[in-house]
Amino acid sequence: MKSITIEKRGKLRDFIARRKPIIEDWKHTLYLWKSTKLAMIGTVIIVIFILIAIFAPIIVPYDPISSNMSARLQPPSWDHLFGTDQFGRDIFSRVIVGSRIELWIIFLVSLISGGLGTFLGVVAGYFGKFVDEIIMRITDMFLAFPSLVLAMAFAAALGPSLTNTIIAISVVGWTVFARLARAEAMKIKKQPYIEAIRAVGAGNSRIMFLHVLPMCLSPVLVQLTLRMGTIILTAAGLGFLGLGVRPPLPEWGSMVSDGRSYLVAQWWISTFPGIAIAFVVLGFNFLGDGIRDIMDPRLRR
Amino acid sequence: MRGDLLDVRELKVVFYTYRGIIKALNGVELWMNHEERLGLIGETGCGKSVTSLSIMGLIEQPGEIISGDVYFEGKSMQKMSMEELHDMRGKKISMIFQEPVSALNPVMRIGFQVAESISRAKDIKIKEAYPEVLKMLELVGLDSKRTASLYPHELSGGMAQRAMIAMALSSNPKLLIADEPTSALDVTIQAQIMELLDELVREMGNAVILITHDMGVAAEFCDKIAVMYAGNVVERASTVDIFEEPLHPYTKGLLKAVPKIGQSKELVGITGTVPDLVNPPTGCRFHPRCPYAMNKCSQKMPPLIEAKPGHHVACYLYTQEGEHNAN
Amino acid sequence: MGRYVLRRLLLMVLVLFGVSVIVFFIVHVIPADPVGALLGGNAPPQLVDQMKHQLGLDKPIWAQFGDYMLGILHGNLGISLKSNRPVTQDIAEYFPATLELAIFSIIISVALGVVLGILSAVYRNSWVDHFSRIFSILGVSMPVFWTGLILLLIFYYILGWLPGTGQLSLFTIPPHRITGMLLLDSILTGNWEAFRDGLAHIILPAAVLGYSATASIARITRASMLDVLRQDFIRTAKAKGLSGRVVIYRHALKNALIPVVTLIGLTFGSLLEGAVLTETIFGWPGLGRYIVNALLVLDYPAIMGGTLFIALMYSLANLIVDLTYAVLDPRMRI
Amino acid sequence: MPTEVKTETLLSVENLKKYFPVKRGAFRRLLYVRAVDDVTFQVPKESVFAVVGESGSGKTTLGRTVLRLIEPTSGKIIYKNEDFTKISLKSLRIFRRKMQIISQDPYNSLHPRKLVKDIIGEGLKIHFHMSSNEILDTVKETLERVGLREEHMFRYPHEFSGGQRQRIATARAIVLKPEFLVLDEPTSALDVSVQAIILKMFKDLKSSLSLTYLFITHDLAVVDYMSDYVAVMYLGQIMEMGTKEDVFNNTAHPYTILLMNSIPVPDPRHKNKKMIPKGEIPSSINPPSGCRFHTRCPYAKEVCKKEEPKFVKISKGHFVKCHFPIIE
Amino acid sequence: PKNTLVIGANTGIFITLDPAVCYEVLPSVVDMNVYSGLFKLQDINGTIKAVPELAKSYDISKDGKTWTFHLRHGLMFSNGDPLTADAVVYSYKRVLKLHKSPVWLYESLGLTANNMNETIKKIDDYTVQIVTNKPFAPNVVMSILAQSWGGIVDPKVAEAHAVNGDMGSAWLTDHSAGSGPYVLKMWKRNSMIVLEANENYWKGAPRIKRVIIRDIPESTDQLLLLKKGDIDVAWNLTPDQMNSLKGSKNVSIVTVPGQSDEYVGMNAGWGPFKNPKVRLAVKYAIDYKSIIKDVVGGYAINNQGFIPYGYFGYVSKTPFHQDIEKAKKLMEEAGYPNGFKVELVTNTTERRRSEAIAIQANLAKIGIKAQITIMQASQMYSKYRQQGIQMIVAGWGVDFPDADALAKPFADYRVKQLAWRLMWYDDYAADLAEKAGFEKNPAKREQMYEDLTNYWFLNGPFAMLYQPLQYWGVRNELKGFKEAAEGYGLVFDLTKVYK
Ligand SMILES: Nc1ncnc2c1ncn2[C@@H]1O[C@H](COP(=O)(O)OP(=O)(O)OP(=O)(O)O)[C@@H](O)[C@H]1O
Ligand SMILES: Nc1ncnc2c1ncn2[C@@H]1O[C@H](COP(=O)(O)OP(=O)(O)OP(=O)(O)O)[C@@H](O)[C@H]1O
Ligand SMILES: [Mg+2]
Ligand SMILES: [Mg+2]
DSSP states (O other): HHHHHHHHHHHHHHHHHHHHHHHHHHHHHHHHHOHHHHHHHHHHHHHHHHHHHHHHHOOSSSSSSSSOOGGGTTOSSSTTTOOTTTTTBBBHHHHHHHHHHHHHHHHHHIEEEEEHHHHHHHHHHHOHHHHHHHHHHHHHHHHHHHHHHHHHHHHHHOOHHHHHHHHHHHHHHHHHHHHHHHHHHHHHSSHHHHHHHHHHHHHHHHHIIIIHHHHHHEEEEEHHHHHHHHHHHHHHHHHHTTTTTTSSSHHHHHHHHHHHGGGTTTTTHHHHHHHHHHHHHHHHHHHHHHHHHHHHHHOOO | OSSSSEEEEEEEEEEETEEEEEEEEEEEEEEEEETTTTEESSTTTTTTHHHHHHHOOOOTEEEEEEEEEEEEETSSSSSSHHHHHHIIIIIIEEEESSSSSTSSSSTHHHHHHHHHHHHHTTTTOGGHHHHHHHHHHHHHTTOOHHHHHHHGSSSSSHHHHHHHHHHHTTOOOOOEEEEEEEHHHHHHHHHHHHHHHHHHHHHTOEEEEEESSSSHHHHHHHHHEEEEEEEEEEEEHHHHHHHOOOOOHHHHHHHHHOTTTTTHHHOOOOOOOOOTTSSSOOTTTGGGGGGTTTTGTTTOOOEEEEEEEEEEEOGGGSHHHHHHHHH | OOOHHHHHHHHHHHHHHHHHHHHHHHHHSSOOHHHHHHHOOOOOHHHHHHHHHTTTSSSSSSHHHHHHHHHHHHOOBBBOOOTTHHHHHHHHHHHHHHHHHHHHHHHHHHHHHHHHHHHHTTTTTSSHHHHHHHHHHHHHHHHHHHHHHHHHIIIIIOOOSSOOOSSSSSOOOOOSSSSOOOOHHHHTTTTTHHHHHHHHHHHHHHHHHHHHHHHHHHHHHHHHHHHHHHHHHHHHHTTTTOOOOHHIIIIIHHEEEEEEEHHHHHHHHHHHHHHHHHHHHHHHSSHHHHHHHHHHHTOOOHHHHHHHHHHHHHHHHHHHHHHHHHHHHHOOOO | OOOOOOOOEEEEEEEEEEEEEEETTTTTTTEEEEEEEEEEEEEEOOOEEEEEOOTTTSHHHHHHHTTSOOOOOOEEETTTTEGGGGSOOHHHHHHGEEEEOOOTTTSSSOTTTOHHHHHHHHHHHHHHHHHHHHHHHHHHHHHHTOOOOOOGGGGGGGGHHHHHHHHHHHHHHTTTTTTEEEETTTTTTHHHHHHHHHHHHHHHHHHHHHHHEEEEOOHHHHHHHOSEEEEEETEEEEEEEEHHHHHHHSSSOOHHHHHHSSOOOTTTTTOOOEEEEEEEESSSSSOOOOSSTTOOTTTOOHHHHSSSEEEEEEEETTTEOOOSSSOO | EEEEEEEEEGGGGGGOOTTTOOOOOHHHHHHHHHHOOOOOEEEEEEEEEESSSSEEEEEEOOTTOOEEEOOSSSOOOTSSSSSOHHHHHHHHHHHHHOOOOTHHHHHHOOOOOOOOOOOOOEEEETTTEEOOSSOOHHHHHHHHSSSGOOOOHHHHHHHHOOHHHHHHHHTTTTTTOOOSEEEEEEEEETTTTEEEEEEEOOTTOSSOOEEEEOOOOOOOHHHHHHHTTSEEEEESOOOHHHHTTTOOSSSEEEEOSSSEEEEEEEOSSGGGGSSSHHHHHHHHHHHHHHIIIISSSTTOOOSSSSOOTSSSOOOOOOOOOOOOOOOHHHHHTTOOOOOOOEEEEEOOOOHHHHHHHHHHHHHHTTEEEEEEEEEEEEEEHHHHTOOSSSSEEEEEEOOSSSTTHHHHHHOGGGGGGHHHHHTTTOHHHHHHHHHHHHHHHHHHHHHHHHHHHHHHHHSEEEEEEEEEEEEEEEEEEESSSHHHTTTTTTTTOGGGGGG
């Protein structure tokens, strides 16, 4: 019994010792992060956003979905912090619950467009030649579209719903990552360490996925963080054009756009979700900018 | 007054970084006279460039001079106004760098960049400086008319370095600092550039600080050599003395590691690595690698003393106390 | 150079072909009935079928695609179902307004972005940096339609400083149409009244649109300025004894702005896109709204033509940017 | 007298060419860099064959092409009687175990996100299918061989100095028990004090593991210290080749002489005026006609501009590519 | 300024102003003021009826199929061209030949492009004769001819601008050649439409000399501009925006009953809705009052039948109100005690979305889980026409002011309109609707419509939400707007407006 725990402890120590460089690396990152004030603000905002999304069901004072016509269009008060909308729904509750939807959209879109883009980009950049030509021409095509128009067309083609919003935004968004990952992969594949791995006898897929791909991830991640804001805004734009999620889902963008005709007399209906969007997008932008600064190799050295 | 041109006293420079404070210069002592050629040698990261930048007054964030001073022709640079400092750089001290192509502004023609220097040095308009530009470019062996209208990337490394030299010498500075001017160049080009520099400086009578880690270059060009290690000048003497009678264990080690053609001895390196300047060794920073290290060495940095006439060294082996301790 | 441009143009044709294939199929895959919608909800089925036949919409999709491509080859983007006019004519009518708006927005966002970016870089990590970054990021953080409405509420309704929607006041006599760009035409015809009025009208939409693009320009300016300030040649310039100001404005700025130029092409694209929303808010008679309206009724030819045209503009903008790049950066000239 | 040429040839390169297509300028004109242009030489087993030349002369390209890390444009590479250029890509991977490379740049030759043990162990995983414990043991053993310690296994490359990195790169190469190593300026980024130690290590490894080196450098002093045979390259071609003694003592090519003259001598008393090559190194995109060195050669005559000299043998094992070789 | 009327409206829906093609409501309003027809619709004591305009009288043959119209003398187009029988014949044939949206109304009278030379004839310069295929009630024929597509076009002008035999249609898209009180001066798309007074108008030039319709797509913008006085009339305000205008000093609210119905349709061929009890349950689940009060801000008439208020045959009964208990019981009886899932489709307009949300909430109370799908109108109609929608919130605009124009779409599946789209193949209702159309005796006809409506209440696949009120925000300087707007959609007489 005892010996096992000792062994385990030994292993743990070993584990920690082995991870020491990672921990040091983290310490370094932490230091840079602390010295980049905007990144800190961004992180705080995003953490709050995520916490709200997680605990939304506990926080909400009212049912965000069902309407209560007797309480419509009430201005902000202690009962309804952000007031109520044209259906008498508590805007505060809707904003809170909406954070989950936004998070879900961001998560899926990032996953799909980031994943697809990175994969194609790495493949294009790694193999070069005609593989690259083909993938890049396709990317060019998608890039040449006004992206909102493409998203609109997709949303229109698929019909407005949460899933389709996500698909439409992803389809439009992957090109950025493809280009980025391609550029990165092209740079990395020329690095001596990749050549060394090839000299050791590794095959293409091994090099590409185990060695090149991981190195492409950090710029992609930075870009993803920066794009997360854009994702919300695109969703909002679709909402504005009536192509967003299905009502009565409290997606922030469609809340802003549905409430916009009340802007003069009942400003709170679209203003609060608008502020929520601005806040979160701001957070992601700060964070992305900060991470970019932190990742800057010139600062790292 | 140790040198009538330049006197660097107890210069300490630090850089504030995430890893901590890099104590880059640890009380550098350096001096030189007019028309002297001083070689500054040492391993990577020992503070050669930082020393030269300090002399130029170009230590910037995140770096800071925390103590000591640089006296140029007897004037304290710490006390100079911004304007005086700019003037000093433009007129009295010039500098050339290691990577000639990247040291030139990529979007400006060579002619303009040289003209800018001349206009700064002579207080004339940039346009009026062009005749002078052509003269300078001629002087460094370039096809002056053509080169003046080229951009840096259109020059080879050697040509770019010539242009840099033209720029640097256009003000006929009292002091020229050349920070590894040839280490990015090929040996054949290096030989050309060093020859050119030798000629020009001889004619114009500038003092030169030549920073290099190539013992050969230093041996051929300089009359005095200062050896740096981890932020200190550890030895300073005439070139011949350094090569033939090195005193400091570090200098000795360095010389033993240099391969020479036609000399079939085994090479001996210096064991260990250059210390991390965030947590430098106490006392003499060389002591962990020094075969002659004594107790004392780890306690206090030995001062730079004149062990023989004109031969300074910072090592306890050559101080009174050091000899005592050794016994 | 000639060959390069030619090659780029060929590639552009390829891309545009791809774009038209993509739109064509997306649009035609939509299970919708534009004809029925155009005829109104009440129209009986026979009429709808007849109309479809008239317009060739009952042909197999490949045949329709073939027809469309053939049309494009003849510079014919088809007849808009909705306006019943050639799409090319519609584009010619609406695009100048959008272009004008986009140009103004670009000017605003570049001017603002570059200034903020430089301030940020030069005063890195000071409050100036923080302020200008927050300010620029705020622009990209708010939905444009919302900012647009709020600014309209403030500057038009509450303060009354700027006119409401549209391109011109009702009773201003518009200039004679030459280029279709109102302000340009006013200048060309010497109609200063229209010019002043048009300027007052364009300020708000251009500001809203431009502000939304400021952040990315400020960001890249800052980054590239910081990058340049770290370069060796800056040290050289300082070693020459130049003052800080000269170093920044003469030596650093030109280098720092080169990457900004590349971004302008991309920004132009995003502005064309932002126009979709802004034009609706500000009642701006531009191509963005045209496409949106076309999408809402699924006016196939108009959607395809409009999209293709924007893609063309976007590609051209990028080509121009790349050529400018070559002119600005001597390293690229060979 | 030149040392006796060892009998067994390990690697034989014949008429090797490598042209790189490059696109230049904003308008991407297509041009060719003749990085290696018709190169022939033999590397005897268990010898050190040095290739010297100024930058851009094609040394690295030669090294990489010999290992088929880049495909040659034409020519033959015969390794142990097998034409290496003809091997299929699949068997190439197996073949690679025997031929390893250590590159010029110690800072970029190690994957920055991998632990040292993984960097070194990767090849073992690919070739020997060892269990992770076996790999750890082998890695440890190899690390000790190159003068590092076990504890270094669990660190990242950025924690090492340049010299240590070169040791790690060496460990990665020798862990596969190769026969042939290309050392591409393994010490040019290092300080002399470290260079001495690393060179020593290579010397030791060679004798203990019976290795053959293709040693690339630009430093003639290092060549003198390390090698048995020397080839002097200029603009993609070998100008002079032979045993070290031949090349250093019976120098026949003007370029070799001038190159040696250019080297600064670390001896303050040695201050005679030297003859050095004039002008710049021409570009290998448009190399000079005739003899490539004629533009800088003090002895150049009319023929040199027009006719390319042949690569001729002037004594046993001593080859020169010059119309007017200097022969006593 | 005085003499000028500025209207703010969303003109995004404008397609053409050619009267033979134009079909949308707002553009037809423009057309009705630019082109005069033989007849004109008028609101007479709350009932919309066709009255002679360019025609001074008409005769009907004994069999009720031949219609002879007598024109006034001395009529002229705005440009001074004389307006005679030739122009009338030309204009009617033009609609048939162009074969665009409005043509089906002509065809419903039996007038087609094939038979038009026989059915539409000039007798002399002042007499025109048409022959219909059935003995229609006079109000039906006259109502159809009284609308924008009955507007008389100047043949000379139209032909002068004809390209490829389009009878000037392309040109007339944004020009006019009519004889109404106004002339279309300019249409700058997505910007504005300018009408100018026709000094040659036979009743004398209107008081307002210039009408400008500014394109303002956003309702909020319309509200701001209205409050600022930059526009005189705001056309597309939301109900809540209207209500926010209440008590305003400068702006008043004008409302008139709308010529349309707003309904929830249930596909009688789909799952649970096959059972009439389920449909009835839905009708009892909806909170009509709240929808009228909260969603449309009270701008609606609680009309639960399909015939609009003010029409012959209007049934004032409102049998439905929210009664969850009853609805639940019905659901239970139908075998759906736990409800079911259904897709509720509607289009993107804000009002429809709001209604859908409200109905979704109502249905939830009886266990029906409605999932809202918002579609572009084009998609929705496509699906709808293929009978592919389970449940829909939509509206139906009146084509001509007669009960027949509603009874058929809502009850007769054979005309392939609403009842068919919702697969309500009920022959009893269909027969009744058809018979009522030909019934000459008003009392009998009225009874038939009442019977139909009662039957339809219980069995029909529609839950009629309300009849909308049309509303405008109007600056107080503007007078006579209410009078002008009366019968909106069918009648809109700008000549009544003045400042
Ligand atoms: N801007 C800076 N920020 C942080 N540390 C710096 C900076 N500049 C120099 N240092 C540190 O100061 C020390 C001395 O550097 P310096 O450049 O003077 O070395 P050097 O002798 O010129 O080396 P080399 O031969 O490589 O040029 C090094 O440890 C370096 O890391
Ligand atoms: N992948 C490549 N694509 C295009 N040109 C290349 C490539 N690799 C090398 N070259 C060119 O080939 C020529 C020879 O390069 P190589 O790296 O072999 O020279 P080297 O002798 O190793 O020089 P150095 O001493 O600088 O390492 C150079 O002109 C170089 O620019
Ligand atoms: Mg240095
Ligand atoms: Mg090399």
